[in-house]
Amino acid sequence: MDNAIEVRDLVVVRGRREVLHGITTSVPAGKVTGLLGPSGSGKTTLMRAIVGVQKVRSGRVDVLGSPAGSPALRARVGYLTQAPSVYADLTVRENARYFASLYPGITSADADQAIRDVGLGQAADQLVSTLSGGQHSRASLACALVGKPDLLVLDEPTVGQDPVLRDELWQRFHALAAAGTTLVVSSHVMDEAGRCDRLVLVREGRIIADDTPTAVRADAGTDDLEDAFLRLIRREEATV
């Protein structure tokens, strides 16, 4: 299977507002796909649809060969929400071990490994409520990694992290992809776009670029991705 995710004509309405206007894209397996775009562009909604927690108006999303949100996918998909979703009144280790226990074949040792992988080894026995903001999000990331899913959907995993840690996290994402995991990572920081194998640029609920970073640069005629995106947005607006 070449594509881990197939999205076809996806329309999502939240409240009275149409948030995604018929999106079609595919995500290659075993690669890091970056979902980029300004805040409010629909990145989170698209990720929620992929994980299967978003009500959709029309269109379809297939994940690892099954419709998104199928019970069979629950042990195979890991989701990191944008706001950290871990128990503040438990320690990092208690959180990771609890989420580990929900997946078949995952042990406490795997939980401890996930904590080290996000650089929280020293803080493992600290209550989450006493962590800094960056540590708090990494505790949440550890709980998404712990189930060793085939697909990881990470909503802004590197926000608020210091540059060294950010670099380490990106190395980890690529190591996971090299081992066969498919990753979808959202970001609104363009300097992270260059680290992805593939880019999907979303703006106002539409996809305006969907290619490798190299191809996006070539298409826009500039080496700077931030500039490339600006040019693509202007070109799109000129055609409307």
Place this chain on the structure above:
Amino acid sequence: MSVKILLRTTGRVLSQLRHDRRTVAMVILLPLVLLTLIYYLFDKQPGIFDKVGIILIGVFPFILMFLITSIAMLRERTTGTLERLLTTPLHKLDLLFGYGIAFGVLAAVQASVGAGLAYWAFGLHTAGNAALVIVIAVADAVLGMALGLFFSAFASSEFQAVQFMPLVAFPQVFLCGLFAPRDQMADWLHALSTIFPLTYAVQGLQEVGAHATPTALMWRDLGIVAGAAVLALALSAATLRRRTD
């Protein structure tokens, strides 16, 4: 459902309580303070505490469990942990029964300590066995918990959640026979009291108070309370939606 996930969820809720000693202390001690207050309130009226005390041992866990469960579940919703849990292999009932067992354990401790104080320190006299009082009190606490889980779905903030307590718990407490015998109420209130599950918990406790051996009515009342708790848990499961807007 999975026994492993259920037990680990129960363990997780108990760990959260272990880290929150003040809440546990309040849950255990608050009913003692209130029972003491009630005991001295009827200081010059012998025999009244036997009637009122036994009811309160069942009513306090109901109210307290309703309150802490609705807040606990609201937190699961607002911090996003619920949404995350529902993307994992966890079954909704693993979560609900996990809360049920963990808070049930807490309620058992609470009811036992409360009953202990009433019997030994205040000389509470019941014709029936004290263990039955505790069993009914725990069933009552589980009912409060199940209603708390259900009603928390309709609250989007803690301000709203705490106000469901007077809305859901107070009418049941007023009409359960604690303040006035049910047959002396206006007919429509009497009718209303027959559909409130707390009424049956109180009636069951009164049966234990009045009869040396468990009566058929007491077992029926206990069954109704347990049935209402299961019904409320099933309704709560329906409020946990995997897909939302």
